[in-house]
Amino acid sequence: MKNGTNSEDTEGMDIIKRELHNIKNRDAKSDINLKPIGVLHSSLKTLKGIPIQFSMSDTKGRIEIFEEYTSGLKDLDGFSHVYCIYFFDLVRLPVPLQSKPFLDNTKKGVFATRTPFRPNPIGLSVLKLINIEDNLIFIKNVDILDKTPILDIKPYVKEFDTIKVSKSGWLESKVRKKLS
Amino acid sequence: MKNGTNSEDTEGMDIIKRELHNIKNRDAKSDINLKPIGVLHSSLKTLKGIPIQFSMSDTKGRIEIFEEYTSGLKDLDGFSHVYCIYFFDLVRLPVPLQSKPFLDNTKKGVFATRTPFRPNPIGLSVLKLINIEDNLIFIKNVDILDKTPILDIKPYVKEFDTIKVSKSGWLESKVRKKLS
Numbered sequence: 001m002k003n004g005t006n007s008e009d010t011e012g013m014d015i016i017k018r019e020l021h022n023i024k025n026r027d028a029k030s031d032i033n034l035k036p037i038g039v040l041h042s043s044l045k046t047l048k049g050i051p052i053q054f055s056m057s058d059t060k061g062r063i064e065i066f067e068e069y070t071s072g073l074k075d076l077d078g079f080s081h082v083y084c085i086y087f088f089d090l091v092r093l094p095v096p097l098q099s100k101p102f103l104d105n106t107k108k109g110v111f112a113t114r115t116p117f118r119p120n121p122i123g124l125s126v127l128k129l130i131n132i133e134d135n136l137i138f139i140k141n142v143d144i145l146d147k148t149p150i151l152d153i154k155p156y157v158k159e160f161d162t163i164k165v166s167k168s169g170w171l172e173s174k175v176r177k178k179l180s
Numbered sequence: 181m182k183n184g185t186n187s188e189d190t191e192g193m194d195i196i197k198r199e200l201h202n203i204k205n206r207d208a209k210s211d212i213n214l215k216p217i218g219v220l221h222s223s224l225k226t227l228k229g230i231p232i233q234f235s236m237s238d239t240k241g242r243i244e245i246f247e248e249y250t251s252g253l254k255d256l257d258g259f260s261h262v263y264c265i266y267f268f269d270l271v272r273l274p275v276p277l278q279s280k281p282f283l284d285n286t287k288k289g290v291f292a293t294r295t296p297f298r299p300n301p302i303g304l305s306v307l308k309l310i311n312i313e314d315n316l317i318f319i320k321n322v323d324i325l326d327k328t329p330i331l332d333i334k335p336y337v338k339e340f341d342t343i344k345v346s347k348s349g350w351l352e353s354k355v356r357k358k359l360s
Binding site for chain 1: 198199200201203206208209210211212213214215216217218219226227233234235245246249251252253254255256257258259260261262263265267269270271272277278287288289290291292293294297298299300302304306327328329330331332333334335336337338339340341342343345346347348349350351352355
């Protein structure tokens with residue numbers, strides 16, 4: 001960026017003014033390369049007995065943000081919950097596109113389930129934020145294996161992310177049963 | 181997998197029995213390579229005037245899932261909302277780790293905002309699912325640029341994803357103001 005990428009002196013989120021890749025050269029089939037921004041630490045050392053969802057977990061843990069990204073945590077501590085986006089690094093590709101999920105006996109499409117065994121093994125958990133110390137985010141409701149690479153952290157915002165749902169598909173009766 | 185990766189005949193989600201990468205050889209700093217599973221089509225052809233959040237958008241669109249993944253959509257139509265995880269392919273790295281977001285005048289850490297300009301430019305939107313025809317998912321509340329590569333689709337499940345939030349940090353007063 002001519003006027004200083006990585007400068008922290010941007011004037012508002014004026015996305016139009018930033019230097020972008022050329023909009024005419026886009027290819028939605030191009031490979032995408034990502035670098036983890038951190039690593040998760042938890043008591044969940046093996047897959048056996050791991051909570052099947054963050055909403056069913058009381059486990060605490062911490063996200064270690066790699067030093068070079070620490071300044072990106074400013075003001076995150078004002079939020080009670082965060083989205084944690086991570087990579088299921090143990091998953092071996094390719095995966096089946098249909099399988100029987102944990103909570104049911106008939107096959108579902110992978111995109112209608114929350115299985116880790118996905119074409120892009122990306123995980124998404126909403127975690128309760130306890131506190132932040134330097135580059136460590138202390139969190140609760142962890143359903144993520146120890147040493148999992150972290151891709152992104154975003155604030156969970158009630159006004160954006162709490163949705164009035166009218167249908168929960170095949171999970172509708174299952175989840176209620178499991179939690180009660 | 182010895183007993184048939186890509187076979188669609190798995191018995192339950194028995195993740196312990198699947199062949200995984202060796203848990204001892206993990207490196208949380210390894211690069212991660214992903215391949216888009218589809219592409220988004222919308223009337224949002226440029227960044228100018230694009231809705232700043234899905235919760236503020238009425239725009240319709242469709243996600244084209246690439247043919248080879250179509251069978252993964254089975255039963256997704258039972259859900260009223262889906263998480264769409266995508267790649268901000270126009271973002272040029274590196275990005276500033278702190279900047280002034282659209283809704284405020286003081287600098288925030290990138291992980292305390294929802295800006296597309298993130299170390300891993302991964303987007304997350306909750307979209308209303310209208311219907312599915314073959315490999316096309318018709319959706320509403322689109323805040324995503326036309327031709328954006330799609331990484332994953334997951335069902336939004338009220339019991340998992342609707343969280344009782346106690347703090348929305350710097351966004352708390354801003355969002356209310358903007359929407360009212």
